[in-house]
Amino acid sequence: MSVLAAEWIKFRTLRSSWWALGIGVLVSLALTVLGAATVIGRWDPARTSDQAAMGIVVAVYVGVVLAQLPLGMLGTMTIAGEHASGMIDTTFVAMPSRVRVLLAKAAVLGGAAVGASLLISVPGYLFGRFVAAAYRPSLLPAGAWTVIAGGTLMIVVTTLLGLALGALLRNGAVATAVLMAIVLVLPALVVNLPWGEQVSRLLPAYPALQLIEQVPDIMPDWAAFAVLAAWGVLPLLLAAARYAVQARR
């Protein structure tokens, strides 16, 4: 618990943390508000209450897609910044279990990502309901929970992938570039290739977009959740394994 508390203090005493969160939330909210207003204005007046509620939830998580950029960068900088400044040595002198330090950082960042996601989705949802009031949207239809869980997992995974890459590459700029390649560039490139659909299933972007209903389904939802979660967990385990080995070398 002390390690977690120390990492939480470190996180909130750097202004860059709040800048990243603030930019992520504001940009996403702006997109959500604009998007929701535009999309809802074009709805078929015959839409049911459930369809309206679903449309609002889907519109909200389009905004969360954008927040991946600042939060992913926050993930890389949280650890790469310590390696670059050399403060990582002070961290490991105070807390010799490197794996525990990494997991504490993951917990803090994961919490920040969930917080950011809520700060985008709750106001976005309320705004959507206000604009779509004429459709009398229901509260949250059954299908909405997949979108909410998928969208939240998407932003958490990107943040943790950033942390893992920062820990593995130790250089914030390089780690951010690799993160962007995995999350944005590669998925956009492979769709044009003959075996693109197969590869897309395994990259984080398509499963995330499928879960938030932005692309056609090409795999079961459980598979999309599994692939997405693996991108959050496996690189982090790799980084933890490397810290564990280094401590013994």
Next chain:
Amino acid sequence: MIEVTGLTKRFGRTLAVDDLSFTVAPGRITGFLGPNGAGKTTTMRVLLGLDAPTAGRATVHGLPYRELSRPLTRVGALLDATAVQGGRTAEQHLWWLARSNGLPRSRIGGLLGLVGLDHAGGRRIGGFSLGMKQRLGLAAALLGDPEVLVLDEPGNGLDPEGIRWLRGLLKSLAAEGRTVLVSSHLMSEMAVTADQLIVLAGGRLRADAALGELVRPGRSLEEAFMDVIGRSAS
């Protein structure tokens, strides 16, 4: 009490520390001397669990550093005072350190006073001079009131008044019965600070003696040091 036994550290093909053995006793200041690249910092890093030894062992209170619980309460360390994130204030930096070892935040104010940073606690470290960063690093080392202190070149960047203050601080810490290992390349400073001297060159132990054994009338520490290094080099 610090014990280093048969310590060897190899980085690839470079032998940084070669079968080094020594102990550092409490109640006095032990100077850790040697030319650049002698292996002083590497030895300290192994001692603090930052690098694992290739062979041999380094222990504090009889245990490898990484096995100490709440290590800041056992060992205070200052390695590179500039290796801090400039965005935090001095207080915030000491706060996360204190919290990491379950130490009360209330210790911070007194420590900042002790190292002469009373009025700089709320300022960002990024704007600190090297001397101020050294003082902050010393406050961090003393945070857990440890019995053992491992300080790598703590005098770097301090002005003459600061050096004098540091000398007094180290002496009083040793007088309280603490174990103080302090590296330096400033012979003149070590000559008036240290009680015991451990001299390294090329990763090997060249001398481990009381200051009085190395320095005699008509022979300065600098001359003694050159003798020790030169004798081994030939």
